[in-house]
Amino acid sequence: MTSAVKGERATELKRFRQVQTLAYECAEAVAAQLKPGVTEREAARMQRRRLRERGVQDWFHLPFAWFGDRTAFVNFRIPLQFFPTDRRLMEDLEAHRELILREVRERRPLREIYEDVDRLMVRQGYANRHRAYPFGVIAHKVARVKERRWSPHVLGFGTQSLKGLAADALHGHRDGWSPLWSPYRFSDHPARPGWAVELHLGFRGTGVKFEEILVVTDSEDPEESAFWLDDDLPHVWRWAEEKCR
Amino acid sequence: MSEGEQMRRVVALEGARERRVRADGVELSVAELGDPGPPTVVLLHGYPDSKEVWSEVAVRLAEHYHVVLYDVRGHGGSTAPRPLRGGFTLEKLTDDFLAVVDAVSPDRPVHLVGHDWGSVQGWEFVTVGRTEGRIASFTSMSGPSLDHLGHWIKRRVKRPTPRRIGQLLGQGARSWYVYLLHTPVLPELAWRGPLGKQWPGLLQRGEKLPPGHYTAPSLPTDAAHGAWLYRDNVRARLTRPRDDAYAHVPVQLITPLGDAFLSERLNDELALWAPQLTRRTVSARHWVPLTRPDQLAAWITEFVTATEGGRPAPMATGKYADRFGGQLVLVTGAAGGIGRATAFAFAESGARVVAIDRDTEGAARTAELARLIGAPEAWAETVDVSDEQAMEKLAAKVATEYGVVDVLVNNAGIGLSGSFLDTTAEDWRKVLDVNLWGVIHGCRLFGKQMAERGQGGHIVNTASAAAYLPSRTLPAYSTSKAAVLMLSECLRAELAGKGIGVSAICPGIVNTNITSTARFAGVDAEEEKRRRQKTARLYRLRNYPPEKVADAVLRAVVRNQAVVPVTPEARGGRLMSRFTPRALRALARLEPPL
Numbered sequence: 001m002t003s004a005v006k007g008e009r010a011t012e013l014k015r016f017r018q019v020q021t022l023a024y025e026c027a028e029a030v031a032a033q034l035k036p037g038v039t040e041r042e043a044a045r046m047q048r049r050r051l052r053e054r055g056v057q058d059w060f061h062l063p064f065a066w067f068g069d070r071t072a073f074v075n076f077r078i079p080l081q082f083f084p085t086d087r088r089l090m091e092d093l094e095a096h097r098e099l100i101l102r103e104v105r106e107r108r109p110l111r112e113i114y115e116d117v118d119r120l121m122v123r124q125g126y127a128n129r130h131r132a133y134p135f136g137v138i139a140h141k142v143a144r145v146k147e148r149r150w151s152p153h154v155l156g157f158g159t160q161s162l163k164g165l166a167a168d169a170l171h172g173h174r175d176g177w178s179p180l181w182s183p184y185r186f187s188d189h190p191a192r193p194g195w196a197v198e199l200h201l202g203f204r205g206t207g208v209k210f211e212e213i214l215v216v217t218d219s220e221d222p223e224e225s226a227f228w229l230d231d232d233l234p235h236v237w238r239w240a241e242e243k244c245r
Numbered sequence: 246m247s248e249g250e251q252m253r254r255v256v257a258l259e260g261a262r263e264r265r266v267r268a269d270g271v272e273l274s275v276a277e278l279g280d281p282g283p284p285t286v287v288l289l290h291g292y293p294d295s296k297e298v299w300s301e302v303a304v305r306l307a308e309h310y311h312v313v314l315y316d317v318r319g320h321g322g323s324t325a326p327r328p329l330r331g332g333f334t335l336e337k338l339t340d341d342f343l344a345v346v347d348a349v350s351p352d353r354p355v356h357l358v359g360h361d362w363g364s365v366q367g368w369e370f371v372t373v374g375r376t377e378g379r380i381a382s383f384t385s386m387s388g389p390s391l392d393h394l395g396h397w398i399k400r401r402v403k404r405p406t407p408r409r410i411g412q413l414l415g416q417g418a419r420s421w422y423v424y425l426l427h428t429p430v431l432p433e434l435a436w437r438g439p440l441g442k443q444w445p446g447l448l449q450r451g452e453k454l455p456p457g458h459y460t461a462p463s464l465p466t467d468a469a470h471g472a473w474l475y476r477d478n479v480r481a482r483l484t485r486p487r488d489d490a491y492a493h494v495p496v497q498l499i500t501p502l503g504d505a506f507l508s509e510r511l512n513d514e515l516a517l518w519a520p521q522l523t524r525r526t527v528s529a530r531h532w533v534p535l536t537r538p539d540q541l542a543a544w545i546t547e548f549v550t551a552t553e554g555g556r557p558a559p560m561a562t563g564k565y566a567d568r569f570g571g572q573l574v575l576v577t578g579a580a581g582g583i584g585r586a587t588a589f590a591f592a593e594s595g596a597r598v599v600a601i602d603r604d605t606e607g608a609a610r611t612a613e614l615a616r617l618i619g620a621p622e623a624w625a626e627t628v629d630v631s632d633e634q635a636m637e638k639l640a641a642k643v644a645t646e647y648g649v650v651d652v653l654v655n656n657a658g659i660g661l662s663g664s665f666l667d668t669t670a671e672d673w674r675k676v677l678d679v680n681l682w683g684v685i686h687g688c689r690l691f692g693k694q695m696a697e698r699g700q701g702g703h704i705v706n707t708a709s710a711a712a713y714l715p716s717r718t719l720p721a722y723s724t725s726k727a728a729v730l731m732l733s734e735c736l737r738a739e740l741a742g743k744g745i746g747v748s749a750i751c752p753g754i755v756n757t758n759i760t761s762t763a764r765f766a767g768v769d770a771e772e773e774k775r776r777r778q779k780t781a782r783l784y785r786l787r788n789y790p791p792e793k794v795a796d797a798v799l800r801a802v803v804r805n806q807a808v809v810p811v812t813p814e815a816r817g818g819r820l821m822s823r824f825t826p827r828a829l830r831a832l833a834r835l836e837p838p839l
Contacts, residue, residue: 088617122758123607125585125614127790204589204618 012144013215017230020213024233026050026063040065058151059158060142060196066207089201089208092124094239096199097210097228104216104226110187114138118183121201129202129209131183139197141168141179142213191216191226210235258300258314260307266315268344269337274322275315275345279307284381284553285350286310286545287342290534291361291388292475293436293444293468295321295461298360301538302545309546310356313349317341317362319470321463333473335369335391335482342370346379354381356549360534362474364388372490372518382552383492384545386499387531389511391478393518395486397511416508426475433469441465451505452532453744455699495521497548499541501529523548524567528701528805529744536744537700539649543571561595561619565799570595571621575643575650577630577687578657580607582757583707586795587654588612592620594799599643599650600625602657622647630657630683640690649698652802655687656707658726660763662776665720667767673721675764680725681732688736692745701744703802706733710753710815713822715833721766726751730808737807748801751819752794753812754787 030046043065051063096117103113117138121128130138145151145160152159168179178186181195193216200209213229261276276296286306288299296314306312318341319325319333326332346355357380359367368390370376371383389397401409426432435441445460461467496519500509516522525544529536547570561570574591578584579600585607588598592615600615600623602608608625615623624647628635643650661668661676684706695702711719712726733749740747760781765773789812797811810816821829 088614122581123610125581125589125610203614204593 013229016142016213016215020230021232022051022054022056026054028234030065040067043067057147058145058160059153060161061158062153062156064156089126089203089206090235090238091242092126093199093201093208093210093235095124096120096201097212100197100199100214101226101228104191104214105222107190107225109189110181110191111183111185114181114183114187117199124201125203127202129200129207130198133198133200135180135182135184137180137182138199139181139195139214140165141192142194142196143168193217258297258303260304261314264348266345266348268341270332271318271326271341272324273315273318273341273345275313275349277349278303278312278314279310281311281349283310284549285346285353285355286312286549287346287349287355287357288312288314289342289357289359289363289366290314290317290320291359291363292471293464294361295463295467297321297461298532298534302358302534302541305538305542306545310549311350313345313355315341315345317366317471317474319473320467321461325470329470329473331477333470333477335366335478338366339370339373339376342366343376343379354379356380356382356384356545356552358384358386358545359388360386361388361531362471365391365474365478368393368490368492371492371494371496372487377493380494382495382497382548384497384499384548386533386541387501387504387507389507390490390518391482392486392490393515394511395483397514398483399486400514412508412510416511419506419508422506423475423479426472427479432472436468436472437465441468444468448532452530452536453742454532454535490518492519492521495523495548495552497523497525497544499525499527499533499544501527501531501533501537503528503530506531525570526567528568528703528746528803539698539700540572540651547571561593563590563592563594563619564796565594565803568594568803569652569799572596572651573599573648574652574654575599575601575691576654576656577601577628577683578707579611579625580604582759583752583755583791583794583798584654584656585611586791587656587798588615588623589618590792590795590799591652592616592618592623595619595621596652597621597647598623599647601628601630601639603627603629630655630686631678633682633686636683636686636690640694643691644694649694649700650691650702651695652703652705653687653691653695654705654707654798655684655729656705657683658707658709658759660759661721661766662718662763662780663721663766663768664717668721669766672764672766676721676725677728680722681728684729684732688732692736692740695745696740696743699743701746703746703748703805704733704736704740705748705750705798705801706730708733708749708751710751710810710812710818712749712751714818715830716837717833717835718837734807746802746805748798748806749808750794750798750801751808751810751815752797753789753810753815753818754784755789755791755794755812756784756787757791760784 026047029050030043033046034043044063047063047065099116099120100113103116118128130136143164145164148160154162165179172178177189177192181187195214195216196211197214198209198211200207212233214226215229216226217224219225258276261278264275264277266273266275288296288303290296290298296316299314303312303314316323317338319329357367357370364385365388367383367385367388371380372390372392398413401413441464444464448454448460449456498512498515500512502509527533527537527540533541569591574596576584576588576598579588580602584602588600588611592598598612598615598620600608600611605627608627612623612625626639628639630636658680659676661672688704692704706729708730709726711723712730714723716723730749730751733747737747760777763777763780765776768776794811797809801809810819
């Protein structure tokens with residue numbers, strides 16, 4: 001029985017990993033095609049087309065792109081000038097990735113972890129940009145969606161995932177948890193399975209973020225209780241490269 | 246002024262090698278400083294000056310460059326043309342310049358720097374064809390091209406709008422002396438008579454110069470001859486300005502913001518005439534070579550080095566990069582909040598930053614990020630501002646290693662809440678030590694260095710809206726900040742004469758870390774922690790970013806504002822404290838919901 005459950009979970013995780021890899025590959029490929037003159041809208045379209053070609057049928061939200069301080073590359077000099085800042089921001093993101101994993105494993109309430117992330121950001125000299133997201137979320141729950149032939153999207157969000165979130169929110173409201181990881185009281189509980197963490201740091205007109213799936217299980221073993229779905233990701237390689245240097 | 250004092254300043258050019266250069270009927274007195282190997286910088290004086298006006302700048306530049314100065318024909322040691330009328334046309338002045346350049350730097354183009362009429366000449370030199378290849382760069386201060394000026398006026402006369410008419414009248418009023426110089430004989434009589442005698446005093450008072458500045462003994466003759474600069478050129482060029490007066494070299498424009506003779510608006514369309522233009526502004530009056538030699542030498546060095554390297558001068562991206570580029574800015578309490586944001590804002594404007602804090606790691610972090618976003622250099626120092634000896638050590642170290650501070654931001658402060666009767670003597674001491682004594686030490690030590698250098702500067706003290714808003718919750722904090730506010734006002738009065746501005750910034754509720762370290766008097770540790778969290782939450786909900794306060798700091802320095810309330814509640818409170826103080830007193834009695 002347990003092995004069957006384990007096997008099922010392994011397949012599920014494998015699928016999730018494939019989806020995450022697909023998303024990262026798409027982002028990297030489109031990033032490589034960017035050149036002066038490409039607009040945010042064009043980049044988003046490139047991502048969407050590429051993902052559709054690779055069999056994506058439904059979205060949590062539609063792909064988007066943000067450039068510079070939300071401007072197109074009118075003047076390419078500026079992004080290049082800020083390059084060192086960007087790299088520094090990327091490096092500092094690693095500390096957050098580690099902090100989140102450590103504290104989730106300690107079963108700390110999500111709200112407290114959020115506050116610790118905030119404090120680390122302030123110490124590093126950065127601003128919290130995910131506060132601008134709906135409900136100021138740092139992460140939201142992800143789960144499997146049902147495959148439908150027609151799955152429209154509302155304001156850029158896929159209806160299937162919105163439905164899932166709404167259902168979770170309803171259940172969670174009864175049981176005292178929430179599918180959104182926010183600074184508010186409804187996040188005052190330890191992590192439950194399956195999170196997409198999307199941390200967003202900002203600094204003087206530039207920002208960096210990563211979005212990764214954090215797997216949370218009810219295992220007793222701390223290593224097993226929470227882990228990043230996949231370490232084979234572009235930003236993780238970059239950190240490893242920096243360390244080797 | 247005594248004879249001895251006059252000599253003291255002349256000594257500055259004493260190491261110079263003098264030579265005479267013959268050019269078209271006149272003999273020019275040329276001085277050279279520094280090793281002739283490196284690039285040559287030619288300094289050109291204005292009216293009514295002689296080459297000695299550049300002494301202070303020349304000795305500084307001579308450390309890196311071959312510096313050449315000459316007296317314009319009819320001035321100082323150069324002979325005057327005969328007859329005077331028609332002898333001072335820009336064409337003849339160009340001949341003089343080429344003769345000097347051919348003598349001092351025959352096979353390399355020179356970097357030209359001009360002030361006042363030296364700059365007017367410089368514009369002519371860099372816009373005519375026959376000097377091409379002889380000039381590498383041009384730094385202009387307080388002297389427009391007469392051709393550009395002619396077009397500037399024409400454009401405004403042809404299409405007058407209220408704004409353009411205002412600009413015309415503004416510059417017209419500033420040019421009163423030009424009209425006077427066009428009257429025959431009278432200017433000569435005035436200069437050889439009373440004006441010549443009064444001039445050093447007038448200049449000293451008008452420019453806020455330190456006593457004992459140098460005026461050439463030849464001043465009356467120089468000024469009398471120099472009137473022909475105006476008579477021979479101004480009318481001719483303004484009525485028929487050249488259409489092809491485009492600069493063929495990179496130009497650095499240094500604009501003194503307090504210039505009584507030239508409107509800033511003159512430079513609005515300059516980028517059309519000078520495609521490679523770098524703008525700088527400095528808070529000073531007209532005679533910048535006398536009043537701001539350090540700043541000028543730094544900017545000229547930077548510009549010449551960049552041009553020699555074949556690239557444009559590095560320009561920071563910040564809003565006030567023209568004003569703060571290369572300046573030294575010291576910020577206390579720079580490990581977070583308003584201090585860190587201020588350090589970053591200055592860094593973005595190209596300033597060199599010294600970040601001071603008790604928190605070593607935080608200060609180092611600020612300095613590191615400051616370098617990333619545009620500060621050419623940034624350093625961190627761990628100092629407790631309330632520690633007198635540590636501050637003295639810091640002041641000595643900064644002066645010897647980084648130079649004299651141009652902008653000082655006394656920002657470090659701690660919070661203390663609780664009723665007066667609950668506040669212990671120890672609490673009082675702590676809050677006054679940091680919030681008031683920290684500012685006093687900063688102003689005393691760094692303000693003294695600024696005053697002694699005598700080249701202006703600015704001090705910003707972070708007070709608070711609490712400085713004028715009475716309350717029953719913040720008696721000690723408000724008292725300390727009110728003291729800072731008054732200290733700033735008094736200091737502003739005292740230092741105004743030295744060209745040093747003082748501003749007090751009064752932020753309201755700003756989302757910073759001050760709440761997490763604030764002390765709450767009269768409650769136990771548990772309750773203190775609760776109140777801290779609650780206040781932090783309120784501050785977070787208010788969510789006024791420290792970056793906006795930093796913008797206000799920079800703006801206050803640029804505009805030399807005295808008291809700057811930031812955030813709507815601070816501005817509203819200030820209005821109430823002036824017009825409805827009784828209402829404020831009534832509000833002060835309310836118990837806050839904590």
